[in-house]
Amino acid sequence: MLELRPNCECCDRNLPPESQEARICTFECTFCADCVDKVLGGVCPNCGGGFVLRPVRPAALLAKYPASTKRVLKAEGCAPVRAA
Numbered sequence: 416m417l418e419l420r421p422n423c424e425c426c427d428r429n430l431p432p433e434s435q436e437a438r439i440c441t442f443e444c445t446f447c448a449d450c451v452d453k454v455l456g457g458v459c460p461n462c463g464g465g466f467v468l469r470p471v472r473p474a475a476l477l478a479k480y481p482a483s484t485k486r487v488l489k490a491e492g493c494a495p496v497r498a499a
């Protein structure tokens with residue numbers, strides 16, 4: 416099950432469970448659409464994988480399976496992965 420992390424790892428913007436702006440990689444590194452498009456170029460800076468739109472969990476199920484409240488933020492900032 417997805418954690419549904421509450422924020423963008425890059426800019427710390429709030430990404431509530433119903434957000435259409437949330438993007439995740441296969442490890443559920445979570446970023447906003449702005450950072451994915453403008454900063455990261457569609458590549459996860461943690462694992463090098465791509466992103467997909469995070470699916471929205473229906474509200475009725477959120478009550479039973481609540482979203483994570485643990486904020487994850489990249490301390491060193493989120494520069495895009497650069498090819499050597």
Ligand SMILES: [Zn+2]
Nearest residue numbers: 423426447450
């Ligand atoms: Zn962001």
Ligand SMILES: [Zn+2]
Nearest residue numbers: 440444459462
């Ligand atoms: Zn990742």
